[in-house]
Amino acid sequence: MTSVITVSHLGKTYATGHAALKEVSLDIRRGEIFALLGPNGAGKTTLISIICGLVNATSGTVTVAGHDIVTDYRAARSRIGLVPQELTTDSFESVWATVSFSRGLFGRxxxxxxxxxxxxxxxxxxxxxxxxxxxxxxxKRRVLIAKALAHEPEVLFLDEPSAGVDVELRRDMWRLVRELRDGGVTIILTTHYLEEAEEMADRVGVIAKGELILVEEKATLMTKLGKKQLTIELATPLPAVPEALGPYALARSPDGACLTYSYTATTTGEDDAGRSIAGLLAALDREGIAFKDLHTEQSSLEDIFVSLVRRAP
Incomplete structure (x- = not known):
């Protein structure tokens, strides 16, 4: 897929000396939904604001559909629709007038x-x-989205679009996002509702302390970094985990009624050390440990996000 936005070595340092962005490089593909995740103050809004021409970068370059955001500002900005976090609208205008004006503002x-x-x-x-x-x-949030779409942009930024909105709007918004993506529009969203990013995004970028620490296909990210847990409900509580089961690093519940095995599954069905669930169950059988139920859970995107941010330098 071709890139519609190219960010190269982007930096932003404010007069106070705070480095909001540090050497950020990123390609966003045409027609994808890209989720930009990060804690408060990580640099998400600064990055979006620079791409949209609202904030000047200290260093680096950005192009939108091949147009530099500084030297060819009008052409670059006309390709972008932005739904900001703040509910800033023309209070005394009608919905029709303000949306129509936004279209004319971009020469449409x-x-x-x-x-x-x-x-x-x-x-x-x-x-x-x-x-x-x-x-x-x-x-009013719906009106902001309508204004952003009025000039038929190629790229749509949604900066925390679900903040403070009801379930109905959230549902309508994500239905519209899918329709736009299917029509070739590139969607970049930031959100604190990570379950939405997990459901909607094609790729995920994680930013922390002004640095882009990861960009990955969502499915690949879930496979590479997502942990699985197998919980074994025992027929009879165990006072301790037998030494023979040590290689599996099983966690025993306080009452001894359950054992939990955490692993990262591979395509072979084995964990990183070559151990398999079948091997674990065989080991339990050799130890005479009977179980009455098994169930598995997989890490969510939120789990992965929290883990990445904690490890960020």
Missing amino acids: RASPAYIEKVLKSLSLWDKKDAKIMTLSGGM
Whole structure:
């Protein structure tokens, strides 16, 4: 897949001396959903703001669809739609007027049919003549999304789009995101709802303390870093784990009723040291340990994210 955004050695240091970004390099592919994850203050919003031309970088370059964001700002910015965290809208304008104005702001010809399509897709059509100031917070969030889409951008940034919105809007928003991606639009989102990133994203980037510490296909990331746990419910509680089972590093529950085996599965069904669940069950049988149930769990993207951030220098 070709890159629609290329970030090269990007740095941002504020006048206070705080380095918000440090040598960040990143390629975002055309037509993908890319989740940018990181704790508060990690540099997510700074990175987005630089790409969108709202903040000047200290060093490095960014191109959007081949256009440099500094030397060819208008062409680069016209390819981008941005849904910011803050609910900043034109309070005294109607929904229709503010969305239509956003389209004209980027030099697009008027297209009432397209504006109607966007408003209907966000369940805003019945509010098209309402003043922004009369809308609820959730409806104002919908208007921000409509404004970002008004000029038919190639790239859509969603900066914490689910913050403070209701379940219905969240569902509508993710349905629209999928439709846009299927239509070739590139989506970059930041979110604290990691289950959403796990469900929606094609690739994941993790940023911590201004450094991009990982960029990976989501499926590959889950396979490489996701841990699995096998919990064995015993027929009879064990007072201690037999020495013969030591290689499996089993965790015994306080009451001795369960054993837990943590592992990273490979394509062969074995863990990193070549041990298999079948081998563990055979070892239990040799020790005369009967069990009544087995169940497995796999690490979520949230588990992986927390682990990566904790290990960040």
